Amino acid sequence: MKNAGEVSFWWRDDDIRAQKDTFKWKYIKYKFKTLYMMRLLAKYKISAIWAIVPKNYKDYGKIFTKNIFKYNHYAVVHGILHQNNATPPACSEFPETCDIEKSFEMIMQHYNYFKTIFKNRLLPVFVPPYNNMCQALKDKLINENIIISESNFYKEEHSPYNIDYDFVNWQVFKLKKENVILDELIQLLNSETKLIGLNAHHTIMKYKNFRFYDKLFKTISKCKNANWIIPFDTI
Numbered sequence: 001m002k003n004a005g006e007v008s009f010w011w012r013d014d015d016i017r018a019q020k021d022t023f024k025w026k027y028i029k030y031k032f033k034t035l036y037m038m039r040l041l042a043k044y045k046i047s048a049i050w051a052i053v054p055k056n057y058k059d060y061g062k063i064f065t066k067n068i069f070k071y072n073h074y075a076v077v078h079g080i081l082h083q084n085n086a087t088p089p090a091c092s093e094f095p096e097t098c099d100i101e102k103s104f105e106m107i108m109q110h111y112n113y114f115k116t117i118f119k120n121r122l123l124p125v126f127v128p129p130y131n132n133m134c135q136a137l138k139d140k141l142i143n144e145n146i147i148i149s150e151s152n153f154y155k156e157e158h159s160p161y162n163i164d165y166d167f168v169n170w171q172v173f174k175l176k177k178e179n180v181i182l183d184e185l186i187q188l189l190n191s192e193t194k195l196i197g198l199n200a201h202h203t204i205m206k207y208k209n210f211r212f213y214d215k216l217f218k219t220i221s222k223c224k225n226a227n228w229i230i231p232f233d234t235i
């Protein structure tokens with residue numbers, strides 16, 4: 001039985017994008033960041049959920065698939081192309097105006113393909129880009145026993161499948177300042193929530209950010225009342 005003061009964290013890292021292997025510095029850096037983050041999480045025995053964009057994955061995703069298994073992580077489907085189809089300032093790949101049937105079919109196609117390569121390392125979860133999608137498409141996926149993972153921001157009810165914290169300052173596309181992160185995490189720890197979903201985007205990280213995450217994981221690992229879990233009871 002859990003102690004009253006116990007807290008569970010889980011980690012969702014978004015936006016793995018497979019691209020044609022090139023020696024372009026930008027791509028080498030991107031691939032390195034993803035692998036480094038996977039290794040860093042594994043160092044603290046954290047199994048994370050990696051939200052993978054299906055576009056190009058069949059052709060160029062081999063290295064990421066290998067490392068999901070190697071470092072004991074889980075994969076989930078993240079959008080189709082990961083593009084904004086809503087009218088700005090709204091952001092959604094699947095707004096009310098999207099073709100529900102076609103989107104549903106394509107998501108299921110990618111999900112079934114991922115199932116063949118990730119096997120039990122694929123969770124029956126769909127993460128919509130920008131953490132939102134139209135209700136009709138959501139209902140169709142739920143009907144197929146797919147869990148939707150979005151964010152708990154601005155929602156009245158806390159869902160264990162949604163993330164509670166985002167490390168990124170999206171105004172400047174950078175990691176928030178370390179003291180801001182720590183203050184906000186303490187606020188969350190002081191709240192009623194005892195299950196906290198943390199959302200990272202390894203793609204926009206700088207190398208110094210890895211050191212911050214290393215310190216954060218080390219601190220959490222020393223806390224007897226904190227543990228890391230996968231919030232989907234399907235595993």
Ligand SMILES: [Zn+2]
Pocket residue numbers: 014015078082129130
């Ligand atoms: Zn995304």
